[in-house]
Amino acid sequence: MVTALEIARTVTDPELPQLTLAELGVLREVAERDGRVTVWITPTYTGCPAMDTMRDDLVHRLEDAGYGEVDVRVTLAPAWSSDWITAEGRRKLADAGIAPPGRAPRRTSGPVPLTLGPTRTAACPLCGSADTEELSEFGATACRALRRCRSCREPFDHFKEH
Amino acid sequence: MSGDNVYEALTADGTGDARWAFGTGFSDPLEGVEMTPAGDDLAAYCLMLGDDALIMSHRLQEWVTRAPELEDEVAIANIALDLLGQARLLLARTGRDEDELAFARDAGEFRNVRLAELPNGDFAELVVRLLIFSTWRLAVVSRLRGSSDPVLAAIAAKAVKELAYHRDYAARWAVRLGDGTEESRRRMLDALDERWPYVADLFAADPVERGPFAVDPASVRPEFDQVVGEVLGRATLAVPASGGEPAARGTRTGALAPLLEEMQGVARTLPGATW
Numbered sequence: 001m002v003t004a005l006e007i008a009r010t011v012t013d014p015e016l017p018q019l020t021l022a023e024l025g026v027l028r029e030v031a032e033r034d035g036r037v038t039v040w041i042t043p044t045y046t047g048c049p050a051m052d053t054m055r056d057d058l059v060h061r062l063e064d065a066g067y068g069e070v071d072v073r074v075t076l077a078p079a080w081s082s083d084w085i086t087a088e089g090r091r092k093l094a095d096a097g098i099a100p101p102g103r104a105p106r107r108t109s110g111p112v113p114l115t116l117g118p119t120r121t122a123a124c125p126l127c128g129s130a131d132t133e134e135l136s137e138f139g140a141t142a143c144r145a146l147r148r149c150r151s152c153r154e155p156f157d158h159f160k161e162h
Numbered sequence: 163m164s165g166d167n168v169y170e171a172l173t174a175d176g177t178g179d180a181r182w183a184f185g186t187g188f189s190d191p192l193e194g195v196e197m198t199p200a201g202d203d204l205a206a207y208c209l210m211l212g213d214d215a216l217i218m219s220h221r222l223q224e225w226v227t228r229a230p231e232l233e234d235e236v237a238i239a240n241i242a243l244d245l246l247g248q249a250r251l252l253l254a255r256t257g258r259d260e261d262e263l264a265f266a267r268d269a270g271e272f273r274n275v276r277l278a279e280l281p282n283g284d285f286a287e288l289v290v291r292l293l294i295f296s297t298w299r300l301a302v303v304s305r306l307r308g309s310s311d312p313v314l315a316a317i318a319a320k321a322v323k324e325l326a327y328h329r330d331y332a333a334r335w336a337v338r339l340g341d342g343t344e345e346s347r348r349r350m351l352d353a354l355d356e357r358w359p360y361v362a363d364l365f366a367a368d369p370v371e372r373g374p375f376a377v378d379p380a381s382v383r384p385e386f387d388q389v390v391g392e393v394l395g396r397a398t399l400a401v402p403a404s405g406g407e408p409a410a411r412g413t414r415t416g417a418l419a420p421l422l423e424e425m426q427g428v429a430r431t432l433p434g435a436t437w
Binding site: 040043045046047048049051071072073074075076077078079080108109110111112114115116117135136137138139140142146162 | 191192193194195233234236237239240241243244245246247248250251300301304307308312313315316317319320321322323324325326327329330331333334337385389392393396
């Protein structure tokens, strides 16, 4: 029998169906005991409206595979970071036209410095040019910013460092 | 669903949840999070912080379809969504039902600061209000990462990343408008005059803000002054003289009741209704 972990690892993100929850770093842990499965997931952003869909998808997929009792739990600590997106996840993001995130700032205490100008960079996922500009820090979903390539002129999404 | 048209599924026959992008039920955002029951003071504190986020989020949502540019519309909606997410977690942490708290309380029972509920003005007013609100909230929440309540500390650790984006957004617009045209500058000055009298409220500590799980807002005033001073300096705008006596938490302006009428309308007309 396929393990619960292996099944949970195939469930994809509702907003980014190219990626699995595991590749996004949202799937944190899967425990299996006497046919009962407990899955821990963590939200990317606190307002992420896709959490309920993720929960349902995990339950349905595991139930279809024969697991009777499936419990999906939320874990908030440690807070999700875009650094948890796997190398395979980053490759898939780029293939989907979304520039993967760079390294997220690491700050666990102290005041957060003010940023008055764009500081992030991202290579164009379409033509590879490094000459890109930020159009908006807020894009189609909470986790994405909108950029434009100055070389090929195409706009593209950038998965934000978080 | 066909991959060609995402709207097809909405008009297709059937009553399943698949018609809706995110299903029909929203479960407890803290479901499965291990935690001890919140005591009275911690619950009161989470309610205050949650109400600030909920009411500010609603005022930002009112900007949807009214923002000057599509990019700003998306930005404001994203900020509103982040704050709504923070509100849900904080209200859930009180141990009471988040929907009951959001939809069944009257204006007199809300604990938000007055700044959050004031009626929207022009875009400069939004920028000034968001700059003040997010600078203050980020300063508080970044310290809350060390809260003695592990759930509150975890919520804060997530919220701090979001609020940093909100503050940067407001700060960049403040610089652009303040150091912009004669008209944009005049509007920024008007907005500062109108909103600054509500700043003192933010730093007047409520008794529950002295608990070990809380941050005394008076302690973040220096950071607030430093950040807002830097932004307004770059915007070539003077920091207004401190004005206005602080009002205690729970003091209402008269603007909240009409806001709640809209926010709670459906839930009160059709109790227990689901999509």
